[in-house]
Amino acid sequence: MSTTPNLLTQKRFGPLFLTQFLGAFNDNIFKNALVLLVAFQSGKILGLDPAIVVQLAAGLFILPFFLFSAMAGQIADKFDKARVVRIVKFIEIGIAALALAGFAAQHVEFLLAALFLMGLHSTFFGPLKYSILPQHLHDDELVAGNAWVESGTFVAILLGSVLAGLFMAIKPEGPTIAGIACVIVAIAGYIASRSIPAAPPSAPDLKINLNPFSETVANIRMAWHSNGNRTVFHSLIGISWFWFYGAIFLSQFAPFVKTVLGGGELLVTALLATFIVGIALGSFLCERLSGKHVEIGLVPLGSIGLTVFGIDLWWASPATPPHIASVSGFMLDTANWRLLFDLVMIGVSGGFYTVPLYAMIQARSKPEERSRIIAANNILNAGFMVVSAAFAAGALAGGVTIPQIFLITALMNIAVAFYVYKLVPEFLMRFLCWLLVHSVYRVRAKGLEHIPDEGAAVLICNHVSYVDALIISAASRRPIRFVMDHNIFRIPLANFVFRENRAIPIAPAKEDPALLEAAYEEIAKALANGELIGIFPEGGITRDGEIAPFKGGIRKVLERTPVPVVPMALRGLWDSAFARKPGSSLLRAMRRGVWSSVELVVAPTVPPAEATPEALQQIVSTLRGDAR
Template sequence: MTTDNKSPSGLLFAPRFGPIFLTQFLGAFNDNVFKNALSLMVAFHSGKVLGLEPAIVVPLIGGIFILPFFLFSAMAGQVADKYDKARVIRIIKFIEIGIAATAAAGFATSHIELLLAAVFLMGLHSTFFGPLKYSILPQHLHANELVAGNAWVESGTFVSILVGSIAAGVLISIKPEGPMLAGVTCIVVAIAGYVSSRFIPAAPPSAPGLKINLNPISETARNIRIARGNRTVFHSLMGISWFWFYGAIFLTQFPSFVHLTLGGDEQLATALLATFIVGIALGSFLCERLSGKHVEIGLVPLGSIGLTLFGIDLWLASPAVPPQALGVGAFFSDLHHWRLIFDLVMIGVSGGFYTVPLYSLIQSRSRPEERSRIIAANNILNAAFMVVSAIFAGAALASGISIPQIFLITALMNVAVAIYVYKLVPEFLMRFLAWMLMHTVYRLRTHGIENIPEEGPALLICNHVSYVDPVIIAAACRRPIRFVMDHNIYKLPVANFIFRENRAIPIAPAREDATQLDKAYDEIAAALAAGELVGIFPEGGLTRDGEIAPFKNGIAKILERTPVPVVPMALCGLWDSAFARKPGSSLLRALRRGVWSRVELNVGSARASDFADPFSLQLEVARLRGDAR
């Protein structure tokens, strides 16, 4: 696998990603052209449909489209894991041509039953394509390209929603050929999608021996159990599903919000929807840049904060009484409206910060042989949350709650969801604190970070210069680390919550608490046996003079009990910081070094436990540090 594309735009034109992106974009575009064209035809050009009012049939179309996600997502995940993903994509895209032809026949004959059947089949097509488009990315992208790949896919999905919706409106407005033109467009786009799929490189099956279970109920339950087996991955699925609840509220209520609250027309609704989607695209690519080309889940809390703050401000910025009818030009020329526009853009940006790392985390931390089924479980949960959002919005409107108030309630609900998720998976919060520290106080440069193993147990050892050493190391390492820390610091009020939730291991000298010491060694052994990373500062405390103190013999005891690779590391540039124990150190003195002071983390090659005695490790850490303190 080559990694010669240094920018997200270069990745888009890479043969191993470009065809995947184009295929998924055309598929999502086709979905929205067809669904919106049919909804507009029913809403504005038909009387009763199957004896039902258009106001009932339009939501029914959305329900029919989502139904296959509940019935067949489990099977779709199995198929994606069992067979070559590129080959399955080509088969699905070929079938899409037939589905588009069915839709075109329905439009040409105004046969509503045929059109509803095509809606179900299009939903079925998307059900099987969903697990493929996400699970194929780790097979064709390098680890440092995964965030950029997801940024493109996430942006492309929402842009296709916008462009597809606009295209449907334009086509249906052409009388009397509009419906027929929409059907022909679906066929042409489906053919283009199949052609682009022919250029997707082979993606060998990850679980070729998997036996397909045709029972959707038992297989759905099994997929959920597989996802629940990885705590962080499962709660990431729940986080993404919550975003689809949040996003569905905005997308479905947006036309009514513009019409009833802002006094705008269809063109203004489209323009403001475009600002929202531009925000998502901007947030997705800002996320890629701020992540340093790695999966940075520390941006997820930042995104959730934005979803709440800008959601609340959108409510505050909404007029209590609708103004006179406004067109696009009049709305954008009034400076009072730019606060609302800014809120919409920033909600989109926050959504990009929130979702891109979560999708990347799911892909990177799922076992390859289960990845597609986990993504299938994600699709089921997403669909369920979107259905619940529709029920919630309908009930709220029926009880007299205004659309801006629905936005406010949703933003406040986001606070409760965020607290719940971050309490369950404190790694998100720890990564957020580390990311903030590295982007407000320090500039971190790493050397040899690839020496930390991507999986399996290892003991990380480092010199101890400041109180924030664990946070800095955590910011550099993409895997969670169980840090061993002094029991007195561990017990500090307020901070204890953070230490406990991040599963730090308190340790005490034998003279202070021999029981606590034995318990710490037991917990260290258990963590290493479970394949985790454990970080220790073998000097036994913060340096008092900036130099490296002799390493204590605890390293030998740990390795004697649990032989694992040892990775030596050295921190440089922290001795003058406000967080060091240097006499006279203060925030004012630290700031004289300049904002975003440069610190370094140098990581040496892993050593086998047989060659990792305390003295030689101390010499290696001193070598890695050099003269810098």
């Protein structure tokens, strides 16, 4: 397995990363050079004012995402993705040549046509670059791969924007130089694409639907039904919302610096670089904190940061613009450090927010549908960005200041977060698990590969503390439905968390036989649906640290639905604050110190015919050893 730093050196990732980086780089050289050329025209263009032509250009670039994303997703699923990438990148050379002709002649009509075609190129490349990652990367590299792609894209945006400005400042050859650069970068991108390994088609028998409208509806419906519980679809909504949020900030950077901070073009670039450094930092922190698996528990952490630091950016903005002579003058004024910190942390929060969502969509989409679901994501992203532009324009026309737009967007983020996390409580559950294992415990897990990546299984473990289920959930790549005592399930406030995470309450036959039977029925139904069920066969938390005899419930579960059983053991929890050990939990916690070391050890699966309570207890006891 590859580590994050050397992933770029692997042929299965490095050429793809370089190809997508150069594509985003080229997009932004061309787009920004065109905008600068149009913006400084003194007369009308196509009978329109330059400001209107700039808006027209933005619309032309995004229009192909609406019209052709559905077709792009179908092509990426039907054909070898690496081959399609090479075709797309070869076509980019022709588009860049058209752009060069337009720049050399300063022919805006040619440039607008090239811009539309560049948007078409990006439309077809998007589903390819994201759907090819799960084919070339191991499961424990997927987050790292997305971190590289996400940070690389934003760095390419920054570098392309800066380089376009430098080129256009050269008079009068600047536009021609920008066009030549576009051709050179396109050729480099095509050369890089030729080293991408083959990525066989995931749906070779797919029939291409040429109707963009019906296929767009079909793609969104496919995303809606993917994974059976709407998690993928609502993740698409979450990513699209981030593009709304990010588009607000990126589009308002220049006017914010000019009208609120009193700075110039160089300060715009410096602050944009600060924001992008934050995104890159957040992306790689996300990969490190995820423990090499898709940790969607970081998504709520990212949401909190987007709101908190967005609000603080409004709060820290000066009421009247100061006169800033230079970038160094801005940096040396300690009053501005808070603004810089907010921008970095908004970027970091964005990395926490988007990288796990992209990785989860890739991991949980069916391979034969993955490209079309990513195409649906691109359509939604484009729609949210258009709404973002309309919202900003309407707000500014209504007299709202730019800092106030940042404030409103940050507050809107709260509403979106509640909406998404209410519909997909798994995000909040994973967040609680992540907080627990990164604030109270330092969990080391062994044998996680024995938990099946798909299909039904029963996970059994010794029961040491009140947080066993959270620790196991934090280590597992897949969601687990735990069976729990009905008295614990009904605890006020905690009941909401248990219900939202679909825990299954159970009671002894002598207390509530109807509830016991209902629990067995629900367990059987969940296993039939291919879910993971978590059971503590002792029937309660240990009172002396030792493993109590396993009860017969596990036998009844397997009689109804024979599935593999995954034995596991928790080690080192008996002296922790959340154990039922007599004495002060606070004193125990202080004695053990911060981040107590805990181990979760997982054994190979046991066939249902061999999974007797006695055999499973012996396996768990051996796994645990003497470490209570």
